[in-house]
């Protein structure tokens with residue numbers, strides 16, 4: 745069963761779904777694509793938010809959506825999580841485990857859209873080695889063009905981290921060549937739609953999966969599904 749690992753489907757919490765109605769439409773679109781397990785990953789920016797406030801807002805948003813889902817007989821499984829934006833020192837920040845996918849040690853980490861430096865590497869390494877978190881790097885395809893010097897990129901990717909890619913990149917004929925390369929290098933990826941709304945960033949997991957199946961075969965998707973299910977346990 746396909747799992748959407750990266751979504752902004754919770755209402756009124758970030759730049760994703762604007763209200764419950766939009767979230768329900770997004771869930772209906774997911775259902776049409778057989779996506780019945782969804783990780784909700786609202787943006788968390790340490791500069792703007794305290795963890796406690798974020799978790800409270802997320803809980804309120806989730807409860808509102810859950811009530812509306814029950815009325816519409818939508819019973820998809822939602823995992824509460826966050827897309828945590830990098831900040832210097834994140835590797836030693838004690839509150840980070842609270843932002844993992846609920847009930848797991850899995851952290852979806854968004855890295856800077858700029859040349860990565862050794863401080864970034866050191867922080868990711870600490871998250872993995874010292875805090876013992878299982879780090880999923882969000883949409884790896886979005887940073888690559890900024891890495892004129894590839895050393896840090898290579899070093900980060902050599903850490904035991906998981907690589908998440910957005911389904912949409914495989915639908916973009918200008919960008920998918922590089923994306924196929926990244927997926928191939930990864931061997932196994934975690935897929936997400938990174939859906940924000942119902943127009944330009946709508947749920948599109950099934951479309952992306954179809955392209956991947958054609959390119960790499962069904963076995964590629966099976967590995968993706970197995971890995972995603974395994975990390976969520």
Ligand SMILES: [Fe+2]
Pocket residue numbers: 750751752827938
């Ligand atoms: Fe995102």
